[in-house]
Amino acid sequence: MIDRETCPRCGGRMAFAGREEMQLGQYGLFTGPWSQLLSGALAVEIYCCQGCGRLEFYAAEPPEEAGAIAQTACPACGALHDCDDAKCPRCGERLF
Ligand SMILES: [Zn+2]
Numbered sequence: 001m002i003d004r005e006t007c008p009r010c011g012g013r014m015a016f017a018g019r020e021e022m023q024l025g026q027y028g029l030f031t032g033p034w035s036q037l038l039s040g041a042l043a044v045e046i047y048c049c050q051g052c053g054r055l056e057f058y059a060a061e062p063p064e065e066a067g068a069i070a071q072t073a074c075p076a077c078g079a080l081h082d083c084d085d086a087k088c089p090r091c092g093e094r095l096f
């Protein structure tokens, strides 16, 4: 799990700064899975570090998987992986 309340840079406290609709493709902030989204706005929650001023963005509403293999979270480490994996690719925990 990502700790939204702790700054990854300075370890200070992250304060919730608001929620914005970001137009995809406009800012170029999102790559990877986000690039698969065709269009539309993505709701993000913004946290601001009170120590160093770093901004962090988190998706408020993760997009539905569109035709991808369903994923599940490892009960041991929380990593997302395909449902049909026999064991966790990250920590090796057996899933069945
Ligand atoms: Zn900070």
Ligand SMILES: [Zn+2]
Binding pocket: 074, 075, 076, 077, 078, 079, 088, 089, 090, 091, 092, 093
């Ligand atoms: Zn795991």
